[in-house]
Amino acid sequence: MKIKFTKMHGAGNDFVVLDAIHQAIEFTPAQWQLLADRRFGVGADQMLVIERAQTPGVDFRYRIFNADGGEVEQCGNGARAFVKFVIDKGLTDKRAIRVETMSGVIEPAMQQDGRITVDMGAPILAPAQVPFDATGLQAVAQGEDRLWPLRVNGKTVLFSALSMGNPHAVQIVDDADAAPVEQDGPTIEHHVRFPKRVNAGFMQVIDRHHVKLRVFERGAGETLACGTGACAAVVAGIRRGLLDSPVAVATRGGDLSIAWAGGDAHVLLTGPAVTVFEGEIDI
Numbered sequence: 001m002k003i004k005f006t007k008m009h010g011a012g013n014d015f016v017v018l019d020a021i022h023q024a025i026e027f028t029p030a031q032w033q034l035l036a037d038r039r040f041g042v043g044a045d046q047m048l049v050i051e052r053a054q055t056p057g058v059d060f061r062y063r064i065f066n067a068d069g070g071e072v073e074q075c076g077n078g079a080r081a082f083v084k085f086v087i088d089k090g091l092t093d094k095r096a097i098r099v100e101t102m103s104g105v106i107e108p109a110m111q112q113d114g115r116i117t118v119d120m121g122a123p124i125l126a127p128a129q130v131p132f133d134a135t136g137l138q139a140v141a142q143g144e145d146r147l148w149p150l151r152v153n154g155k156t157v158l159f160s161a162l163s164m165g166n167p168h169a170v171q172i173v174d175d176a177d178a179a180p181v182e183q184d185g186p187t188i189e190h191h192v193r194f195p196k197r198v199n200a201g202f203m204q205v206i207d208r209h210h211v212k213l214r215v216f217e218r219g220a221g222e223t224l225a226c227g228t229g230a231c232a233a234v235v236a237g238i239r240r241g242l243l244d245s246p247v248a249v250a251t252r253g254g255d256l257s258i259a260w261a262g263g264d265a266h267v268l269l270t271g272p273a274v275t276v277f278e279g280e281i282d283i
């Protein structure tokens with residue numbers, strides 16, 4: 001079946017974007033994996049599927065599939081690509097767009113300078129809702145946060161565990177560039193205490209308003225940027241008493257900005273979205 005796609009990225013986190021309003025999109029996990037394959041397919045970290053919303057007062061629905069073919073709840077960089085896509089394709093004349101995802105409705109908005117700010121909702125901090133199994137673990141308090149000691153490849157690492165609709169495990173490292181992302185990322189992703197697996201963040205604090213972040217993503221491996229990962233890392237850093245909002249997050253693929261007022265305030269993610277090329281593929 002021939003389908004049209006748009007290749008996009010948000011700070012280097014790259015996507016195959018599919019308009020499911022004007023074409024039928026229902027693929028098996030194997031077909032999603034093929035689309036994501038950087039040699040046999042188009043190549044992407046995630047695939048984004050754009051549909052009309054089912055819910056009154058909401059403009060669109062967007063579904064997210066990781067490179068491993070699994071459907072997931074949320075994607076921060078993807079939300080920015082979504083906004084640029086629907087505006088550029090003339091699917092809406094709005095600039096602030098309510099869109100439903102598996103984890104609820106978020107509201108991205110195109111700014112005058114072309115950057116896009118996404119209201120990502122409030123962070124989810126209760127371990128059981130991440131989900132994270134804290135049974136029998138003794139948390140280490142740091143500021144408002146509770147750090148969980150987990151064994152990773154022969155060492156004990158202290159993690160913040162939280163959700164932005166999708167699960168994140170955030171650790172502080174002295175040097176993000178030297179962090180054991182490739183060695184420890186897969187072990188953390190599949191850690192038994194994260195029943196839905198987890199995105200593994202490695203955050204270096206530069207100062208109270210700047211961090212460097214690398215993320216080994218669930219279902220995709222290390223990406224050049226992770227929007228929800230940046231949100232989770234900044235929330236963890238603020239709760240630990242290490243950061244003050246807003247925070248500039250330097251990722252390998254570009255810069256993101258995160259603002260969060262604490263408590264049950266919503267997390268605001270701001271960053272770029274770029275269209276790289278349009279294409280068609282027989283799949």
Ligand SMILES: N[C@H](CCC[C@H](N)C(=O)O)C(=O)O
Pocket residue numbers: 013045046064066072073074075076077078166167199217218219220223225226227228229
């Ligand atoms: N790998 C993530 C989904 C994509 C998130 C990331 N690309 C972002 O920008 O938030 C997960 O399995 O939860």
